[in-house]
Amino acid sequence: MKIWNSKQQQPAAILFLSLVFLVAATTLAADQPATKEIQRGFSAKHDDSYSQFQSLLSDPTGVFALGFLRIDSNLLDLAVLHMPSSFPLWRAIPANPAPWTGSISLSFDGNLVLSDQKKGTVFWSTASDGTGDRVVLLNSSNLQIQKTGTPDSVPWQSFDFPSNTIVENQNFTSYAKLLSTNQQFSMSLGANYFGLYIEFGKGSNSGIYLKHTALQAKAQIVPDGGPIYVRIGSDGFLGMYQKEGPPADVLSFDTFNRNYDVFYRMTLEDDANLRAYYWNNTAWILDYTAITEPCSLPTTCGSYSICRLQEQPQCMCLENSTNGCLPAGNGDFCAASGVKSIVNGDGYGVLTRQGVDLANKDFINYTKMASLEECHSTCEKNCTCWGAIYSNTTRNCYMMDYPIEMLVEGDDSKFGYFKLKSAVDEDGDGDDKKKSEEDKLRVALLVVGCVILAAVAGFGLYQIWERRRRGRRGGSMEEGLAPGPYKDLAASSFKSIELSDSFRKP
């Protein structure tokens, strides 16, 4: 194995590392002294002359820094960056970044606060008890508020509030949740497993698409033994623990037990996959991928779409809408009062398909039912049910209590039943009424447009006539009365028709 950083070559590696870090640190932080500690009373203003990252606090090794990070082009977040790669390991408000421009500052007075003091807006704050004395960034990338005492205590640390990434030696507990940057996927812990979920927003249940249950070979997880936690070990694995000691589960990376002295991270990415990487001093090298089967990844086909795996995954819509498959729903089918009063066709539409199965059926519950009709009507009567799959060979009925996703092609013994939101239904079944309304609107807009055109044309003609009349009388007001405005106005009136029209499309 010819890798530069196996443990046998540590002295050379350390020298190399230090050199690179030195170079990286000096280039990236050329014009600012790297603060190693933030004291009470600290306040730093965001300086938008920094193009991407304004470092405010660095760790003792200079590998990590806390600072203002530019998001997209016009937003800002507080982040802990891995400086050599500029990868954000932690972010304060990934769901709702602050504006890039404005008088935004970070201050510390026991709590860290990101705010616009001019406008009095607080974007984010470490809502701890406010007794902290200083803020430091550890060489593990953990940002800590520390309080002097015997021993020193830690009222708040970024390791307890991960965003989409955990790093080596960070405990990920059942109190925390990883969220992909696009906020569509999450990872959290159950009693003896970790799960990956599709998030559908407020009012909807999340849909599980991966469940990794502890093998419990070397340690048992006991029911009353407290919550579990996972942690990336420096040997290249994700361990699951209920207490320190041998892990209850080891999920090994490619470099497991190879003694690579490298820095690992694990990130829940925007494509829904969970991946682990190590830093080889030049690049992040992929070391583990949770989902390798494309049809098991919700982003491969999306909502109301069936994934078929041939050489390449193929996606087939359950029903076509204007562009692609029907969009994902949200909420549920329960009336505001909670009364399950919805009957078939009233408030929602229904699709049934044979040969449809669930990619995630190993992770969701099923009930034995005598018939297909019983399975589908149980879903129909339950307003939290979005759809059901019945297998007439096993007699298992799988009910989806989340919007329709994760469908795969199944054999002919699998029967699917899927509800559609009424708004969506209008594009499908109850199409005609809406179409005719749309047509009416189109006609109305066209008429308005024509009237405007006629008016403008009339005005233009009037002006030409007027000019001629004045010309005949020897006036000289040719300039400013050219027929230009006629064209412009006409063009913009057409634009407004298109605009209002496209507004109506969902």
Ligand SMILES: *[C@@H]1O[C@H](CO)[C@@H](O)[C@H](O)[C@H]1NC(C)=O
């Ligand atoms: C990080 O800090 C800990 C304790 O402060 C120390 O034992 C360890 O050697 C440091 N690691 C590196 C890579 O500097």
Ligand SMILES: *[C@@H]1O[C@H](CO)[C@@H](O)[C@H](O)[C@H]1NC(C)=O
């Ligand atoms: C992780 O949890 C273990 C056990 O509770 C604890 O000993 C260790 O200090 C924790 N590590 C960090 C970085 O918080």
Ligand SMILES: *[C@@H]1O[C@H](CO)[C@@H](O)[C@H](O)[C@H]1NC(C)=O
């Ligand atoms: C790190 O990985 C990249 C990409 O695979 C490779 O080009 C580079 O040579 C590697 N660097 C070291 C030091 O191994």
Ligand SMILES: *[C@@H]1O[C@H](CO)[C@@H](O)[C@H](O)[C@H]1NC(C)=O
């Ligand atoms: C959806 O459209 C595609 C391509 O236009 C077509 O091949 C397919 O049969 C349609 N599916 C349904 C369910 O109508």
Ligand SMILES: *[C@@H]1O[C@H](CO)[C@@H](O)[C@H](O)[C@H]1NC(C)=O
């Ligand atoms: C399945 O059912 C069991 C027992 O009723 C319950 O503990 C578990 O949470 C359920 N799982 C899911 C994914 O709903």
Ligand SMILES: *[C@@H]1O[C@H](CO)[C@@H](O)[C@H](O)[C@H]1NC(C)=O
């Ligand atoms: C409705 O379905 C959900 C899961 O989809 C289940 O937890 C709940 O118990 C069901 N309610 C009834 C009344 O059957």
Ligand SMILES: *[C@@H]1O[C@H](CO)[C@@H](O)[C@H](O)[C@H]1NC(C)=O
């Ligand atoms: C399941 O359904 C298929 C298709 O309708 C049918 O051919 C088959 O006989 C059914 N099997 C059982 C066990 O009911």
